[in-house]
Amino acid sequence: MIRLEGVTIRIGRFALQDISLEIPAGGYGLVIGPTGSGKTTLLEAIAGHTALRAGRILLREREVSRAAPEERGIGFVYQHYHLFPHLSVAENIGYGIRGTSEEGSAKRVQELAEQLRLTTLLERGVLGLSGGEQQRVALARALAPRPTILLLDEPFAAVDPATRRSLRRELRDLHEREGITTLQVTHDFEDAMRLGDVVAVLADGRIVQSGSPESVFRFPSSVFVAEFIGTGTVLRGTVERSSEPDPATGRFAGVFRAASLELEVVAEREGNAYAVLRPADLLLSRGTAPGPAPRNRFTAVVTRLERESAVAHVYLDVRGTTLLATVMSSTAEELGLAPGQPIGVAIKATAIHLI
Amino acid sequence: MRTRPTVWSLTLWLLAALLVLFVAGPLLRLLLHSSPASLGAALRDRELVASISLTVIAASAATALSLVLGVPLAYVLARAQFRGRRIIEGIVELPVVVPHPVAGIALLLFLGRQSPLGTTLARLGLEVVNHVPGIIAGMLFVSAPLVVSAAREAFRSVDPKLERVARTLGDSGWSAFRRVTLPLAGRGVLAGAVLGWARSVSEFGSIVILTYNPKVASILIYDRFTLFGLPAAIPAAAVLLILALGVFLLVQLLAPERSRAR
Numbered sequence: 001m002i003r004l005e006g007v008t009i010r011i012g013r014f015a016l017q018d019i020s021l022e023i024p025a026g027g028y029g030l031v032i033g034p035t036g037s038g039k040t041t042l043l044e045a046i047a048g049h050t051a052l053r054a055g056r057i058l059l060r061e062r063e064v065s066r067a068a069p070e071e072r073g074i075g076f077v078y079q080h081y082h083l084f085p086h087l088s089v090a091e092n093i094g095y096g097i098r099g100t101s102e103e104g105s106a107k108r109v110q111e112l113a114e115q116l117r118l119t120t121l122l123e124r125g126v127l128g129l130s131g132g133e134q135q136r137v138a139l140a141r142a143l144a145p146r147p148t149i150l151l152l153d154e155p156f157a158a159v160d161p162a163t164r165r166s167l168r169r170e171l172r173d174l175h176e177r178e179g180i181t182t183l184q185v186t187h188d189f190e191d192a193m194r195l196g197d198v199v200a201v202l203a204d205g206r207i208v209q210s211g212s213p214e215s216v217f218r219f220p221s222s223v224f225v226a227e228f229i230g231t232g233t234v235l236r237g238t239v240e241r242s243s244e245p246d247p248a249t250g251r252f253a254g255v256f257r258a259a260s261l262e263l264e265v266v267a268e269r270e271g272n273a274y275a276v277l278r279p280a281d282l283l284l285s286r287g288t289a290p291g292p293a294p295r296n297r298f299t300a301v302v303t304r305l306e307r308e309s310a311v312a313h314v315y316l317d318v319r320g321t322t323l324l325a326t327v328m329s330s331t332a333e334e335l336g337l338a339p340g341q342p343i344g345v346a347i348k349a350t351a352i353h354l355i
Numbered sequence: 356m357r358t359r360p361t362v363w364s365l366t367l368w369l370l371a372a373l374l375v376l377f378v379a380g381p382l383l384r385l386l387l388h389s390s391p392a393s394l395g396a397a398l399r400d401r402e403l404v405a406s407i408s409l410t411v412i413a414a415s416a417a418t419a420l421s422l423v424l425g426v427p428l429a430y431v432l433a434r435a436q437f438r439g440r441r442i443i444e445g446i447v448e449l450p451v452v453v454p455h456p457v458a459g460i461a462l463l464l465f466l467g468r469q470s471p472l473g474t475t476l477a478r479l480g481l482e483v484v485n486h487v488p489g490i491i492a493g494m495l496f497v498s499a500p501l502v503v504s505a506a507r508e509a510f511r512s513v514d515p516k517l518e519r520v521a522r523t524l525g526d527s528g529w530s531a532f533r534r535v536t537l538p539l540a541g542r543g544v545l546a547g548a549v550l551g552w553a554r555s556v557s558e559f560g561s562i563v564i565l566t567y568n569p570k571v572a573s574i575l576i577y578d579r580f581t582l583f584g585l586p587a588a589i590p591a592a593a594v595l596l597i598l599a600l601g602v603f604l605l606v607q608l609l610a611p612e613r614s615r616a617r
Contacts, residue, residue: 049519069522076523082516086538095534096524145525 007055033202039185075142079154090122096145112140132163152184189229232278260319281351282325389593397590414555417494421502429506455560489566494555505547509540
């Protein structure tokens, strides 16, 4: 278990303020935020490399706010691995193994090398290794002393996409197998969606939203979060009420107006608001959109099409307002999507998230 | 195909060659002026051998002291961020710009019998002025900045995150320093120590004021030159030069790869 209670750190002009976060034992937490938001500083504080100004850090239910790094029982993998350049791969992995015989240490190194596909590299120096290999050595080195907590600083930032995918898979397998409470910092929300049980969004030294990756993605609490994690199109406009509020929830049917676009929404308050339209919630069709009412229906023009392996991102123009939709590649083929082509768009009123 | 030399490139090469000649010329002349026979005679000269031995021992002691006191200081300067760090760095490097006889006089005032420290040391049985400790003090004063400076740069070249990783892997601060920092910075620290040792061997200005006798090699050479003229000084000077060249070669071999590649 990792628990941060009101952690405040000041380094020069930068400050991490009032950080509270809990990763349950065996859980996988992610802190996501842009460069300079304080992600690495937060990990270094948990590891004991940075002194706290206020607050408490608890690891495995024990307060460690003032404990030395070597007393905290954690494994730490830095973004650029920081392998010991004067040691071989095997020596790097075995560096932190203590309280066991030479034979026991060698066995643990061999075991991790097999798990992380490093057996052929054990006698090599670390300087000629590829990014992915270095990453796996750093991971094995951190895991070798059997820590119960693992801190990962942007572990996939310096590797190519294919290596990132395979490392992500290995990390998830390893986490499930070893049951280590893990906290990873990243700027990539895809890591959070694929790995995390808990995600916290950090901006300017503060946690601006936390929760399950799905809830943060679907219901961003601010424009910053919506734009940073790429939830979808964010439109600025006003909400007008068109029905009486539901006595139980206080929610009402209303109209959101943004420049040339008018959308039916379900809102909690009137006045200025931001509407977040998730790309997957925009349904594209030729002619009448399928599915049940109520729906916002309008015609747009395809301005750009970006294909990935399984999906296609479709940029739409609705009378001067740009929207982004995501469809399966096969759907894009069936609809014959191409720039300049008019297309029917539909979105449920309940799918529009208002901030 | 080679490009035709320009006036600019010719001027550049000419000026560079002049300075190289100015530095190498006198040293070569001194070496060539000494015949193997005269060098052999110099090595049989008991006073010269004793003087060189004293120089080597005192320089080694000064270097050891520089390392014991200078390495912790260099590490603190490389790693810690604190108010007044620049001032301390300036103080440590000050001896480089202080004329050496001035350093000798300052040390005489600080460590001499008239000073509280000198009196205390004398009471403890450690006579500094006109004794071997005076030689070591003069050598330490001029060589410590070189050792501290080289060690500080060597420590700065080691990423502090490597030490942090070692700490999370169970090392104490000392253990991380011993197992990670020192092996990586060791070559640079050693090169600084050898350079400091060489600087100590060549020191004259401060020692001549602190401890004229017993004579270190530089003072013996000066003494022979003033008393007996150039021919008497040349063999001793050549022996000291050969010693210095040996140390210079050692420094070149120990210098970190990166500095040599630049």
